[in-house]
Amino acid sequence: MSLKDLNTKIAQCRKCKLWKDTNNAVPGEGPANAKLMLVGQNPGAEEDKTGKPFVGRAGKFLNKVLSENGIDRNEVFVSNIVKHVTPQNRPPFPDEVEACVPYLAAQMELVKPRIVVLMGKVAWQAPRLEGIEYIETVHPSAAMRFTKMRNRFMEDFAALKKRLNVSS
Numbered sequence: 001m002s003l004k005d006l007n008t009k010i011a012q013c014r015k016c017k018l019w020k021d022t023n024n025a026v027p028g029e030g031p032a033n034a035k036l037m038l039v040g041q042n043p044g045a046e047e048d049k050t051g052k053p054f055v056g057r058a059g060k061f062l063n064k065v066l067s068e069n070g071i072d073r074n075e076v077f078v079s080n081i082v083k084h085v086t087p088q089n090r091p092p093f094p095d096e097v098e099a100c101v102p103y104l105a106a107q108m109e110l111v112k113p114r115i116v117v118l119m120g121k122v123a124w125q126a127p128r129l130e131g132i133e134y135i136e137t138v139h140p141s142a143a144m145r146f147t148k149m150r151n152r153f154m155e156d157f158a159a160l161k162k163r164l165n166v167s168s
């Protein structure tokens with residue numbers, strides 16, 4: 001299966017109730033051979049409107065941190081643990097994560113990134129595939145709001161930059 005086929009499956013998915021009242025599925029995007037994958041919690045309102053991941057405020061913050069660390073977002077595969085927006089942006093329920101996470105696992109299998117950064121506690125539930133290094137950090141929207149979280153986020157991305165340089 002290709003990423004395109006997977007996106008079609010996600011767009012047609014009815015495995016949990018989140019697809020109701022959405023405008024678009026947000027499967028994630030990035031190069032099929034990306035070395036780095038970033039995984040967040042769920043798409044928000046802006047993402048639902050556009051079908052693209054991390055295009056709202058948290059996305060802009062994420063882009064800034066990537067750029068500060070010399071990482072080109074165009075070279076990164078960006079996704080979420082669930083692929084449809086949640087009501088009022090609430091965290092996805094466990095049954096929604098369970099229903100959706102096979103799509104993320106399939107994305108990891110297809111892209112085969114060297115490193116996957118799991119952003120936020122919900123994303124930490126992602127499956128771990130052999131041969132991939134996983135880094136857990138906080139979610140960018142939490143990093144935007146709370147100094148302690150922001151410090152951790154910055155430290156983790158600075159460490160990521162070093163890891164990418166070592167392994168490139």
Ligand code: SF4
Nearest residue numbers: 013016083084099100
């Ligand atoms: S959130 Fe995931 S499992 Fe639920 S309907 Fe959307 S694609 Fe399917």
